[in-house]
Amino acid sequence: MWCILAPSIQSSVYQLFIILQMWCILAPSIQSSVNQLFIILQMWCILAPSIQSSVNQLFIILQMWCTLAPSIQSSVNQLFIILQMWCILAPSNQALLISSSLSYRLVYIGTIHPEHHKLTLLFLNHGKHVLVEKPAAMNLKQLKEMTSLAKEKKLFFMEAVWSRYFPLYERLVQELASGTIGKLKLLSIQFALPLWDVPRIRDKALGGGALLDIGVYPLNIAVFLFGIPDKILTEGTMMDSGVDEAVCVIFKYNDGRMAQLNCSVAYKGVNEVVIFGTKGQIKVHEPMWCPTEMTLPSGKVTFELPKTSAKFNFHNSAGMVYEAVHVRKCIKEGKLESPYVSMDHSEYVMGLVDQIKKDIGLRYDVDD
Template identity: 35%
Template sequence: MALKFAILTAGNIATHMAQTVSQMKDEGIECYAIAARSTERAAVLAKRCGFAIAYGSYEALFEDEHVDLVYIGSPHSHHYEHAKAALEHGKHVLCEKPMTVNEAQAKELFALAKERGLLLVEATWTRFMPFVPALQEVLKSGAIGEIETLTCSFGVPVAKKERIAQPELAGGALLDLGIYPLTMAAIALGEPKEICGVCTKTDLGVDAQNSISLSYESGAVACLTSGIHAQLDNCAVLYGTCGKIVIPHFWHADGFTVYPAEGEPKEYSFPHDFTGYEYEVRCAAKAIAQGQTECPELPHAETLRILHQMDTLRKAWGLSYPFE
């Protein structure tokens, strides 16, 4: 039986997801429903991507007993509220990153999901992409020796977007962009021993740009940067004792290049099947079919670990949101 897939909101990221799911019908994913704050807006996206139903309220979607899985693409500030409502109505949930704005909210949702026997997974798409296990295998092989330093930046000029600018929507660089360099560091180096950082803030009080340093038991360090004003190189580089690995567009990479200290560079290529969102959908569908409440590619503990890191940084920066 096909998995009835529903999307909450009809914004930019929801549109990308709808376009992706519309190409997955042969994989048992049914384009079932889209909900927005107006029926008209939902209907436009539903028609464009072949979804059967358009709802003009989120509550109507939650109350539809046929919905199996809800993808939540609302602003960061609303993830907790919407994910909780979906779970309370018996829906599996794939929630856009960050899962919630802080660790405490996520712990509550994960407990609820386990209590109800429902899947709840954070849609940090990087975690589900095929380059990740390949990268980890290359690192294990010792192709560049021991990792000494990781540098990673993600910056785009998005400061004027409402969801980025407004503290009420949990805007700023860290939760929207900085989560990706933190994720890259976790993929390559695991759990840090120590984390610290600095940030500058906008006039409205969200972080405009930040610089984060992490250290590890192995002796490695990670230097991470994110920002909402300037276009950065948006690349990850892993420097080892015997070479380096370069990952362009690391947050949705379709490959990477290994540069050994001796010998020729080697390229690894993993073209996306559709948009890159398909991998998280497949993992969620597989987990649901197997009766799991979390995905092995991004278990609850790992989501909580990254949220804890961001909580630690925000506390040091004196950065909180009005609803916290």
């Protein structure tokens, strides 16, 4: 049935609802038969020609099905979730499927970095607010196209720098303003994880490298805490695949302050933020990108994460609710950007990323 319908799927919303009915028919047998899953994968190959070139994408689809299958029968909404995944994997069907999905206002884009630009433009052009993972784009040129379109469409746009919304960082700002550590002199941030076993980290085509994957955290936090530097010094080491393994950046300020920022995918670092002043220091403990503990001159303070029964794959993922609540509040108040991570802030940091890439000899195919 899919093969017969496939030629006209892209041009008819009516056909989409026929497809939905077929998904409902197929769903009950999906749970009990691995063979059925591979039959479905073959259908996907026919309907999404670009999928045929990547075995990895087929396994991604299989994983999605395995995760979602138990609840498919009970919710037509789940079918739309699957179709949204299909949008990402089958570009030729994106516009059709999005135009029929009118029940949501905000899209969170958490794909690999090289997909952020085109998916953001796609959803903005269909009237959706966008929250896009960091780095929001591969370079400043892409990001400016995204922010310009958001402004033109009068839609909310924000780069998902989730660290900024953790209560600990709000408390840190208050502590710095109080002057308990005196005049600020040095900010030290390290983020290093052994990510050699993650294939995309080494793959330039997938936006691999330390800078884009984890280096954007120290950059964002440094600009947030110390502001825009007056001078930047950069060094980096490269992998054989052409992406960066480690990057060291120094921010210098005309008032005598400095920030030293390090990121690497080759080893496990201390992953802390330390701020030194003339009267003392403050340490944000690991994991500094989603922290719950900090040592002040007065002692250690701890912030409890939101309570949830959900299970997560990564550190302190329950803390993503802080960002989600903030975005919801912005949209309800009619704001088109966040006062914490504004479009100007994201563009400035992306400009830093472009400069650092140039300094260490890192270039992706999408870079001019």
